[in-house]
Structure formats: C-alpha cells, structure tokens
Amino acid sequence: MADGSDSLKSVEDLIEERKEEYLETLYSFLRIESVSAENRGIDEACSMLKELMESIGIETEILPSAGNPFVYGEIIRDQSAFTLLIYGHYDVQPADPVEEWLSPPFEPTVRDGKIYCRGVGDNKGQLMAQLLAIKSYQDAIGELPINIKFLFEGEEEVSSPNLSAFVAENKELLTADLVYTSDGPKHDSGAPLVLLGVRGITYIEMTAKGADWDNHSGNKGNIVPNPAWNIIDLLNTMRDSEGRILIDGFYDNIRPITEKEEALIRSLPFDRENIGEQVGYADFNMEKEEYYRKLTLEPTFNIAGFTSGYGGEGSKTIIPSTAVLKMDIRLVVDQDPDDIFRKIEAHVKKHAPDIELKNLGGMKPSRTSADLEIVDIVKTAVRAAFRQEPVMQPSMGGSLPDYVWTDVLKTPSVIVPYANFDEANHSPNEKMGIADFTDGIKCTCHVIDAIGKMPF
Amino acid sequence: MADGSDSLKSVEDLIEERKEEYLETLYSFLRIESVSAENRGIDEACSMLKELMESIGIETEILPSAGNPFVYGEIIRDQSAFTLLIYGHYDVQPADPVEEWLSPPFEPTVRDGKIYCRGVGDNKGQLMAQLLAIKSYQDAIGELPINIKFLFEGEEEVSSPNLSAFVAENKELLTADLVYTSDGPKHDSGAPLVLLGVRGITYIEMTAKGADWDNHSGNKGNIVPNPAWNIIDLLNTMRDSEGRILIDGFYDNIRPITEKEEALIRSLPFDRENIGEQVGYADFNMEKEEYYRKLTLEPTFNIAGFTSGYGGEGSKTIIPSTAVLKMDIRLVVDQDPDDIFRKIEAHVKKHAPDIELKNLGGMKPSRTSADLEIVDIVKTAVRAAFRQEPVMQPSMGGSLPDYVWTDVLKTPSVIVPYANFDEANHSPNEKMGIADFTDGIKCTCHVIDAIGKMPF
Numbered sequence: 001m002a003d004g005s006d007s008l009k010s011v012e013d014l015i016e017e018r019k020e021e022y023l024e025t026l027y028s029f030l031r032i033e034s035v036s037a038e039n040r041g042i043d044e045a046c047s048m049l050k051e052l053m054e055s056i057g058i059e060t061e062i063l064p065s066a067g068n069p070f071v072y073g074e075i076i077r078d079q080s081a082f083t084l085l086i087y088g089h090y091d092v093q094p095a096d097p098v099e100e101w102l103s104p105p106f107e108p109t110v111r112d113g114k115i116y117c118r119g120v121g122d123n124k125g126q127l128m129a130q131l132l133a134i135k136s137y138q139d140a141i142g143e144l145p146i147n148i149k150f151l152f153e154g155e156e157e158v159s160s161p162n163l164s165a166f167v168a169e170n171k172e173l174l175t176a177d178l179v180y181t182s183d184g185p186k187h188d189s190g191a192p193l194v195l196l197g198v199r200g201i202t203y204i205e206m207t208a209k210g211a212d213w214d215n216h217s218g219n220k221g222n223i224v225p226n227p228a229w230n231i232i233d234l235l236n237t238m239r240d241s242e243g244r245i246l247i248d249g250f251y252d253n254i255r256p257i258t259e260k261e262e263a264l265i266r267s268l269p270f271d272r273e274n275i276g277e278q279v280g281y282a283d284f285n286m287e288k289e290e291y292y293r294k295l296t297l298e299p300t301f302n303i304a305g306f307t308s309g310y311g312g313e314g315s316k317t318i319i320p321s322t323a324v325l326k327m328d329i330r331l332v333v334d335q336d337p338d339d340i341f342r343k344i345e346a347h348v349k350k351h352a353p354d355i356e357l358k359n360l361g362g363m364k365p366s367r368t369s370a371d372l373e374i375v376d377i378v379k380t381a382v383r384a385a386f387r388q389e390p391v392m393q394p395s396m397g398g399s400l401p402d403y404v405w406t407d408v409l410k411t412p413s414v415i416v417p418y419a420n421f422d423e424a425n426h427s428p429n430e431k432m433g434i435a436d437f438t439d440g441i442k443c444t445c446h447v448i449d450a451i452g453k454m455p456f
Numbered sequence: 457m458a459d460g461s462d463s464l465k466s467v468e469d470l471i472e473e474r475k476e477e478y479l480e481t482l483y484s485f486l487r488i489e490s491v492s493a494e495n496r497g498i499d500e501a502c503s504m505l506k507e508l509m510e511s512i513g514i515e516t517e518i519l520p521s522a523g524n525p526f527v528y529g530e531i532i533r534d535q536s537a538f539t540l541l542i543y544g545h546y547d548v549q550p551a552d553p554v555e556e557w558l559s560p561p562f563e564p565t566v567r568d569g570k571i572y573c574r575g576v577g578d579n580k581g582q583l584m585a586q587l588l589a590i591k592s593y594q595d596a597i598g599e600l601p602i603n604i605k606f607l608f609e610g611e612e613e614v615s616s617p618n619l620s621a622f623v624a625e626n627k628e629l630l631t632a633d634l635v636y637t638s639d640g641p642k643h644d645s646g647a648p649l650v651l652l653g654v655r656g657i658t659y660i661e662m663t664a665k666g667a668d669w670d671n672h673s674g675n676k677g678n679i680v681p682n683p684a685w686n687i688i689d690l691l692n693t694m695r696d697s698e699g700r701i702l703i704d705g706f707y708d709n710i711r712p713i714t715e716k717e718e719a720l721i722r723s724l725p726f727d728r729e730n731i732g733e734q735v736g737y738a739d740f741n742m743e744k745e746e747y748y749r750k751l752t753l754e755p756t757f758n759i760a761g762f763t764s765g766y767g768g769e770g771s772k773t774i775i776p777s778t779a780v781l782k783m784d785i786r787l788v789v790d791q792d793p794d795d796i797f798r799k800i801e802a803h804v805k806k807h808a809p810d811i812e813l814k815n816l817g818g819m820k821p822s823r824t825s826a827d828l829e830i831v832d833i834v835k836t837a838v839r840a841a842f843r844q845e846p847v848m849q850p851s852m853g854g855s856l857p858d859y860v861w862t863d864v865l866k867t868p869s870v871i872v873p874y875a876n877f878d879e880a881n882h883s884p885n886e887k888m889g890i891a892d893f894t895d896g897i898k899c900t901c902h903v904i905d906a907i908g909k910m911p912f
Contacts, residue, residue, distance in 0.1 A: 037770040094772060100669075158770060184675060199674060203771045212736030213556075216882040217758045218655060218854025219640060221786045222750035224737045228759040232688055233697055241689055280668030280777070281680045294678035302673045303684040304765050304774050310782060311763035314493040314614055315659045315816045316550060317784050317855075318760050318882055321736070326766060328773050330677045360771045398674025399773075426672040426774055 008384075011140040011445045015438055018136070022441070023115075023434065025052065026128045027108045029090075030117045036091035036158045042068045045090040049152060056135045058150065063170075065162040068154030072173070075134070075148045082451055083147040085176035085411070086444075088127035088183065089156035092119030093426050100428035114420075114431040121423030121432040126182040127152060129418055129440030137445050145452025149176060153401075156183075159203055159361030160401040167404045178374050179405040179413040180447065182440060184398050187391040188278055188421040189269040192382050192443075195415035196375070197367035197395040198402045199296070200331035202340045203304075203360040206231060206348070207324050214309070214318040227323035228308040234352040235325075238301075238344075245301050247347045253334045257297050260370065261394045265292040268391055278422050296395040300330040326360075330399065337362025364403035367394060368412045374451075378414050381450035385443035418443065464840075467596040467901045471894055474592070479571075481508065482584045482893065483564045485546075486573045492547035492614045498524045501546045505608060512591045514606065519626075521618040524610030528629070531590070531604045538907055539603040541632035541867070542900075544583035544639065545612035548575030549882050556884035570876075570887040577879030581888040582638040583608060585874055585896030593901050601908025605632060609857075612639075615659055615817025616857040623860045634830050635861040635869040636903065638896060640854050644734055644877040645725040648842040648899075650835050651871035653823035653851040654858045655752070656787035658796045659760075659816040662687060662804070663780050670765070670774040683779035684764040690808040691781075694757075694800075701757050703803045709790045713753050716826065717850045721748040724847055734878050752851040756786040782816075786855065793818025820859035823851060824868045830907075834870050837906035841899035874899065 034041035046062045049071045053060040058073035095105035095118045103109035108117040153163055187193045208227035215224050276284035309320030341359050348357045382390045405413040418440030424430045490497035502518045502525050509516040509529045516529035551561035551574045559565035564573040609619050643649045664683035671680050695701055732740035765776030797815050804813045838846045861869040874896030880886045
C-alpha cells in the first residue's frame with residue numbers, strides 16, 4: 001500500500017473525476033421532500049439511503065422508532081479496531097416562505113458554483129459526503145482501516161424526540177470510540193471548524209385564548225380580553241428590557257466559562273463586516289468576545305413566531321380570539337431542557353394560568369474535552385484535507401443531539417461542518433458550494449485515514 | 457289620506473306581502489363581494505345600487521372620489537320641506553378566516569330565520585332596508601312628506617378616508633336637517649337603540665425589521681435583533697400592565713363624562729350573562745356602569761394583529777426578519793385621530809426610531825345633544841315601529857364617520873341600528889334576522905312619517 005499522502009492523493013483525484021456523478025446522487029436525494037415538520041417524504045428518503053448505502057457495501061437496516069425511522073449501517077473490519085460512528089439526518093426544514101426562493105425549493109439549482117436547495121447544507125449534502133467518502137476510499141485504496149458505523153435520523157429538524165431513547169436502547173449496536181458529525185456551517189471566516197459541543201434547546205408554544213371568536217374591536221372594544229396583550233403581559237414577567245430572563249432558576253445550572261474556553265475564544269478569527277453580511281444585518285456591531293460568548297456560551301430567549309389576529313393587507317378591526325407564540329430557547333451546559341421547561345411551566349402557572357403552554361421538544365447541550373488525543377488527530381486531518389488551519393470552538397451556536405453521544409453513549413464527539421457559513425439553512429435559498437461538498441468527501445477520507453494510523 | 461297609524465298599517469302590510477321579493481333584492485346585493493380592503497366588487501355594487509334606486513324613483517348619480525365612488529340619490533319634494541339625509545355603506549369586511557364559516561361567506565343562507573352572509577348586517581341589510589322603505593311608502597301611501605337624500609360610500613370598512621373631503625366639497629348638495637344612519641347592532645337586550653354619537657379611531661401599523669432575512673435561531677441566536685421583541689419592548693413603553701396608555705398627551709382632550717351621560721348609563725338595561733354569550737366569553741364579569749363606560753366613553757388600545765415568524769404547525773427555529781403589528785385605537789370626544797397619531801409618532805421616534813409607523817386611517821368621534829326636539833321625534837317613531845321602548849346611549853362602542861355630519865356638515869345626527877346584537881359583523885358567520893330586516897324597512901317608514909308631521 002502506498003503511504004498516506006499518496007493514497008489520499010489518489011482518492012482526491014477520484015473524487016474530482018466523479019464529481020458530476022456524485023452531484024447527481026446528491027440531487028436525487030435533495031428532490032425527496034423529507035420535511036419532518038410536515039410529515040412527508042420520510043419513507044422515500046429512507047429507501048433511497050438504504051439502497052445507496054448497500055451499493056457501497058454498507059450493511060444497512062431501516063430501524064423503526066416511535067417517530068420517523070432510523071437508518072443504520074456498518075462496515076466492521078475487525079471487532080478490535082477503532083470504531084467511528086458517523087451521525088447525520090435525512091430530514092429537512094419546511095420551505096416557507098416559498099415566495100422568497102429564487103428557484104424551486106426542492107429542485108437543486110446551480111448558480112455561481114453553489115447548489116440551491118432546501119436541505120442541501122442542512123444536512124443532506126454533508127450526510128451524502130460521508131457516504132461518498134466511503135465509496136471513494138474503497139474504490140481508490142481498498143478496505144477501510146477502521147470500523148465505520150452510520151446512524152441517520154429523520155427528526156432532527158423537530159428536535160430529535162426519539163434519538164435519545166433509540167441510542168439508550170441500542171448502546172451495544174452503536175458502541176464506538178468517537179462520534180463524528182458534519183452538520184451546521186463552517187466558521188464565518190471560511191476556515192474549517194472543529195466543534196466540541198453544542199447549545200441545547202427548549203422549544204415552547206404558548207396559546208392565549210380570549211373570547212370564542214374574533215370580536216368587532218369597536219362594538220366590543222374594552223370588554224373582551226385581548227389574547228395578544230395577555231401573551232405580551234406574560235412575556236414582560238419573563239424578561240426585562242435588557243433581555244435578562246426573569247424565570248426563577250433559569251440561570252442556575254450554567255457551567256461557568258473556563259479560562260481555557262476564554263482563551264479559545266480569544267484565539268478565534270473575527271471579521272465584523274463579514275459577519276454582518278452573512279447574517280443580513282448591516283448594523284451588526286458586536287465586539288469579538290461578546291459575539292462568541294453570546295453565540296456559543298450563553299442561552300437565548302428567542303421568539304420564533306407570534307401570530308394573532310389579522311396579518312393581511314390593510315386594516316381589519318377585530319379583537320383576536322387567539323394568540324400563539326412560539327419560542328426557542330437555546331441552552332448551554334449544564335442547563336437541562338426538561339428542567340427549564342418545568343421552570344417556565346411554574347412561571348406561567350403563577351403569572352398567567354389561563355395561557356396554555358406546550359413543550360414542542362428539547363435537547364440537552366453538550367461539551368467534549370479539548371484535551372483528548374483523538375481531538376488532535378481529527379484536527380490534524382481536517383487541516384490536511386482543507387489545507388487550512390481549522391478553528392476550534394468549545395461550542396457551536398446551534399443545537400444538535402450531541403448529548404446522546406456524550407451523555408447517553410458516554411463517547412466523545414466532534415463536529416466538523418462541511419457547509420459554507422452562508423448556507424442559509426432554515427432560510428429561503430439555502431445553498432451549499434459544490435467545492436464544499438467535494439471537500440467534505442475528501443475530509444472524511446482524511447479523517448478515516450488518520451484514525452487508521454493511530455496506535456490503538 | 458288616511459290618518460298616520462292607518463296609512464302606516466298599510467305600509468307594514470305591504471312590506472310583509474313583499475317579504476320574499478325584498479329578500480331576493482337583498483340577496484343579489486349580498487352576492488356582490490364588495491370588499492374594500494381587497495379592492496374588489498366595488499363598481500358592481502355601485503351599479504346595482506344606482507339601478508335599484510332609479511327604479512324606486514330616486515334620482516341617482518355615481519360620484520367619483522380619490523378612492524371608491526359615492527352613490528348619491530335624492531327625492532326632493534319641496535325645497536322648503538324638512539330634509540333627511542340617510543347615510544350607509546356598500547363595502548364589507550374581508551371574509552377571513554373563511555374556514556370558520558358554516559356556509560359560503562358570500563352566498564346568503566337562511567338558518568333559523570337568520571340570513572348568514574358577509575355584510576348582511578354591516579351594512580347591506582340596513583342600507584337596503586332604507587331604500588325598500590321609500591319604495592314601500594310610495595307604493596302604499598304615495599308621495600313622501602319630506603325630502604330624502606341618500607349618500608352611500610364604499611370605504612367605511614377601511615376607515616372612510618375620502619368621506620370627510622367629499623362632504624366638505626359637497627355641502628350644498630348634502631344640506632339637510634338631520635342625518636340618519638342605520639349601522640351597527642341593536643342593544644344587547646334586544647331593544648331598539650338610538651345612538652347620539654360614536655367612538656373615533658386611529659388605525660396604525662408598525663413594522664419592525666431585524667436582519668434582511670430570517671436567520672437560524674441557533675447558529676445566529678443572540679447576535680441579530682429579533683423584531684418581535686423590538687415591537688414588544690416598544691409596546692411596554694406605550695402601555696402599563698394595568699392597561700393605562702403611557703403615550704404623552706393621549707388622554708388630554710377627553711371630554712369629561714357629564715352628569716346627564718352618567719344618568720343615561722344608569723338607566724340602561726344590563727344582562728351580564730347575555731352579554732357574555734353574545735361576545736363568546738363565558739368569564740365576562742363586568743358591572744353595568746363599568747361596562748358602558750368602557751364600551752362607549754373610554755378609548756381602547758387594541759391589538760388587531762401581530763404577525764412575526766413561523767405560525768404553522770410544529771416548530772421552526774428561526775429569528776424572524778420582520779414583525780408587523782396592527783392596532784386600532786378607539787377614541788372618544790374630543791380626541792382627534794390626527795393628533796393622536798402625531799403623539800404616537802413622537803413616542804415611536806423617541807423609543808424605537810427604527811420601527812416604521814404607518815397611519816392606516818382615522819376617524820373622529822362624535823356626539824349629538826340629547827336635548828334636540830328631533831331626537832325625541834325619532835325616538836318616538838322608533839318606539840312605534842318596534843313596539844318597544846328604545847334604549848338611548850350617548851355613544852356607540854364602534855366607529856362610524858358620524859363626525860362628518862356633526863363637525864363638517866354641522867348637522868345633528870342620529871344612529872338607529874337595525875341589525876340584531878349578535879350580527880357578528882367583522883366575524884365569521886355574520887348574520888341578520890329576516891324580521892330585523894323587515895322591521896328596519898318599517899322603522900324608516902315610521903321615521904319619515906313622524907318627521908313629516910312635525911311643525912316646520
């Protein structure tokens with residue numbers, strides 16, 4: 001066998017040769033509208049994955065759950081070898097607002113070297129890069145040097161309600177030495193990113209009801225309660241005008257930021273203007289440390305939706321009968337989503353007992369130690385694949401069910417995103433660069449190769 | 457000529473005989489979807505009105521305006537006779553939420569003696585009753601004893617932006633001794649109502665913008681502003697938790713409630729349970745005087761719509777790029793809608809200058825003195841028509857452009873609603889009783905007859 005760098009050169013060449021073929025495979029996957037929030041396209045996505053994985057030589061099963069099925073696959077070279085468990089998700093966000101898409105949301109369309117499609121970055125392009133890496137490695141070099149397991153779920157976009165139980169019930173099947181996830185975007189500087197944790201989330205919905213129907217705001221004005229005001233009055237008891245959360249115990253379990261984490265943050269690159277452009281906010285004016293602290297190490301209290309009364313053109317003079325508020329609250333270690341929900345529940349019961357509160361799902365935050373040797377090996381492989389120094393963050397801003405590895409499976413976990421920072425996941429015109437996709441395939445090959453060379 | 461009561465008996469008999477024919481005429485009018493907020497059905501409604509009015513012998517013109525046209529008609533018996541100006545509107549509210557209608561919103565459907573259709577109570581059934589009264593009076597008795605003028609507008613449901621200017625420019629055409637309006641519902645006790653004024657309104661829309669697009673609430677959480685929170689933070693500077701408005705000068709011009717008005721309110725009927733049922737709010741628990749004061753003599757600060765982010769099923773994890781708030785603020789004499797808008801504008805400029813504020817229309821409040829002889833004559837005629845003691849209120853809860861008569865035309869104005877209290881105007885399943893419609897036709901005949909007998 002040739003030495004590492006030579007053999008990886010041959011894999012990289014093969015990937016470039018097969019680019020069009022690999023893109024077509026991705027496009028077929030993207031056209032499946034597997035929107036978990038809308039309960040569609042799920043079975044189709046599973047079937048396609050199974051067929052593809054088996055064609056690559058991955059032994060694959062579609063495993064049912066209380067929700068959408070899991071797709072599990074493995075290539076076991078040697079029971080005693082290092083086992084890498086790769087996690088991803090085949091479900092995507094809803095496409096709305098559909099009218100803001102420049103091309104149909106479920107028809108992959110290339111403009112300026114980027115593929116525009118719902119789910120291309122989050123997470124189908126990244127998931128597909130992992131699978132095509134196995135195919136490329138095997139075709140260019142031969143047998144994998146390590147064991148590989150895959151677990152793809154179909155409910156990540158609705159907060160992975162069944163992943164934790166599935167992992168808890170299948171610990172033996174999933175036993176691994178490292179969990180490897182490619183999801184989310186690279187660093188906004190364009191540098192590759194190695195993430196050692198995620199923020200958690202509690203997603204709530206509050207419904208206030210006034211009268212049984214919308215009433216005329218003149219003939220009934222002042223005499224029936226307005227549910228939009230009721231929600232707003234409740235929100236005022238939950239958060240002050242500085243944005244500080246007033247719910248009892250909300251901040252109780254937050255792990256203090258360590259010196260090492262602060263040092264990591266100080267070492268990160270920062271380009272204010274670039275960030276402003278990438279989030280579409282020209283007035284962005286944070287300082288570097290505030291930015292990283294708020295984005296990765298502090299919780300949020302975000303209104304994701306507020307809907308009450310008339311939202312069309314012009315005026316309609318009504319007292320709405322209902323107001324619905326959707327909030328996603330990002331959590332940091334060691335806040336627990338169930339505990340936070342119970343605290344919110346107690347608060348609502350005290351201040352506005354008539355408002356109905358629903359838990360739409362939660363996810364724990366996670367963090368893996370930066371001191372592990374395997375973390376260094378991955379970082380080195382990522383550097384080699386992208387020919388650029390990776391940025392290493394103690395946490396990402398978003399949420400992934402990373403705690404199921406660190407807390408349930410008790411296995412270290414690293415996240416190496418393959419999507420461009422401006423992927424616009426969850427937004428109209430989501431996109432992934434073609435080069436980000438092929439670089440992702442190469443990166444997985446590098447990681448497998450580097451781990452294969454570890455003394456074990 | 458027979459004496460008053462005999463001749464009115466013959467008109468009443470004629471109205472009952474012709475009931476089916478009159479209902480068909482109303483149904484044709486109702487099927488025209490003249491929704492001013494959606495700019496449709498306007499010309500069709502004007503044409504139908506003109507044709508009908510001319511068939512009754514009313515000289516009619518469609519008069520253009522900067523917005524929707526006015527339909528003006530007159531029967532001038534004698535330049536020196538008393539002139540009654542009847543006002544109404546041919547436009548209706550939008551039908552949404554359409555899914556809550558039990559029958560198609562623009563197809564009149566009779567259930568339990570009531571006509572269900574958008575606009576049947578507000579205002580087409582009441583407008584049609586006025587016209588059919590003229591037809592009935594002429595056919596049963598002969599020439600009208602007074603002069604009659606009609607003015608029907610097509611923008612009442614969008615706050616009558618052109619009525620005031622039209623009246624100001626056509627004072628001679630519209631010269632009258634009394635303005636008579638049938639709009640809104642009867643008293644909730646079922647008794648006929650004589651109203652001597654209305655609340656005014658300022659309708660505003662506020663738009664807050666965050667980033668240029670919706671951002672992922674995880675990957676961007678805490679680093680782009682949330683426009684829903686921006687609106688809520690602004691609202692908190694505008695109103696305290698007791699509902700008191702904190703906008704500088706908001707209460708400045710409110711005319712103190714007089715002893716006479718308080719006495720009027722004390723004399724009004726009150727049935728708490730019935731009110732609760734009619735507004736669809738089982739927990740309604742106000743006392744009588746609080747109820748009437750809040751409903752007729754105090755301003756409101758109502759949220760008619762709040763729309764931001766995701767409003768569909770399940771969860772979507774975004775920071776919305778936009779939040780839109782619609783508010784209708786009811787005013788009482790002598791609050792002025794332009795003055796109130798300027799005060800709100802100054803407040804927004806001070807507390808949240810980035811939030812865009814739009815004036816979607818305003819209307820002044822009005823009040824006519826209860827001491828006028830003509831008010832007594834109308835009250836007596838209404839009592840005779842409905843065979844029930846009318847309730848007389850200093851103001852109604854809703855808004856009509858009544859100030860154009862009291863302030864612009866300088867003419868006293870009375871409002872005598874013909875629709876049932878539970879007409880559900882502005883709501884799904886709007887309805888008007890068939891008997892309320894025919895009683896309305898009879899009432900206009902009584903009023904014309906009673907005024908014709910006045911010494912003048």
